[in-house]
Amino acid sequence: MDHVVAGGDALVLMPTGGGKSLCYQVPALVRPGVGVVVSPLIALMQNQVDALSALGVRAGFLNSTQYPDERRMVEQQFIAGELDLLYLAPERLRLDSTAALLDRGKIALFAIDEAHCVSQWGHDFRPDYLELSMLHERWPDVPRIALTATATEKTRDEIIQRLDLGAARRFVASFDRPNIQYRIEPKNSPQRQLLDFIRTEHAGAAGIVYCLSRNSVERTAAFLVENGIAAVPYHAGLDNRTRAENQSRFLREEGLIVVATIAFGMGIDKPDVRFVAHLDLPKSIEGYYQETGRAGRDGMPSTAWMVYGLNDVVQQRKMIESSEGDAAHRRQLQLHLDAMLALCETVSCRRTRLLGYFGEPGQSCGNCDTCLTPPETWDGTVPAQKVLSTVLRLDRERGQRFGAGQIIDILLGKKNPKVLQHDHHELTVFGIGTDLRDTEWRGVVRQLLAAGMLAVHGEYGVLTLTEASSEVLFDGRAVSMRREPERAAKPARAARASKAAAAEMAASDVPVFDKLREWRAATAKEQGVPAYVVFHDATLREIAASKPSGLAGLGAINGIGENKLNKYGEQVLEVLADA
The missing domain is CATH 1.10.150.80 (HRDC domain)
Incomplete structure (x- = not known):
């Protein structure tokens, strides 16, 4: 705050709920003029202004939801210096009329919120953010402060470069949110698992459930309602009115759950979200951290809970292979996914790995599933070789490629119609995997995919070998794996966050x-x-x-x-x- 009050530029990285807003709100009140805040979601500006007004701060916003008279009144207040803070969407700053308006008033500072949106490798890329370097060009004497909760060293460098913040001082707080308990469970019946999780740990509490597709959002929200849980859907396919109404209900009602795609949540300032659940694998650790960070902004015990399985890995690999962009872009997406998979498959502290991704050292936290119930590891070299041998024989001997289900059926010796149709019961590897259960084989294939020892290709998710496959098959490379539990065990000290207030x-x-x-x-x-x-x-x-x-x-x-x-x-x- 002192640095910005004195007129300096800054890049601020703080975890969700860590006080980022104060870093520009206070300097805007101290410095002469109006603080102009670039915020990515117009749907939340009204709530931000309401919260500031309740504290006695003179705040306003300009966006497309207002009537002309409302906009004119805010513009007049800005010109007259009767505002402390003015919120604008990045696309509005591109209008000549907005720039002309800002020229007529006194600007205390520019705050660029959710600054990771400027990064094309980020999870919330917004092209309009690329134009914000014009702030320095047009108003060179006005200090700028860029803020985000999620940025690796590479993303920080990109923010600095794209926003022309070369002389900015960097302020990086700890990324740790010790009140959040991180848990990842094997996926078997995700909706039922979610229902059990809510009923046993967060009954009557507000929460966010993230799903990958719109259909999954709708089905999950309906399932919760059918089972007596207050829930609403949120995704880009809903009409604007319904989407705004559901978001408003979530912010205003206590104990409501919103089931959403990643289109929901940026800038949500609801402090009492007791859990964030993922029914599908996020594409990156940045996205996961940003989404889970919406839990427990009030510092109370909260849970980041996710179910994760083989199909998640296959689906994400397929999406990367078919994604738009050049090879470099796909490689970057692959690196993001690899880091996310490493977090899911780790046998060490999840929090330590999460913090390490952002360049912050950490120690075992005692408040994640791998700390509370340490997973067993086992020598999976032979099972890995059996899977890879099956993939190799299908490809070399028959010129065929199949997905994980067919590979596992062959190993288990199942003479089902598809196996018999292709004469796969005649393969030498047929039935050599009866020492493991179906779920255990799925875990083996999932972990091979996560480790890059198998690859996914094509629309149907067929499995193919990689360079690392040869190391396991022919060069004696050992493979250590997590043991698949019979049933996901709840941590011995699992937080019952919805009852935390009463308990304290x-x-x-x-x-x-x-x-x-x-x-x-x-x-x-x-x-x-x-x-x-x-x-x-x-x-x-x-x-x-x-x-x-x-x-x-x-x-x-x-x-x-x-x-x-x-x-x-x-x-x-x-x-x-x-x-």
């Missing part, structure tokens, strides 16, 4: 906390804002515990500034008296 309070404080939440919900509904805009749960817990008898005591509680004390103080004291 004395029993006598819980009814008071519940009364305060009821009051907050009614107040938020009356004002048409999310509940957290009124007060965060952490503030309500502190009020319930300390039970102040007057405004002075109430004002000393974290999260209650002068503006909120004047606005809500008497009402809170009345709730306390009644409780």
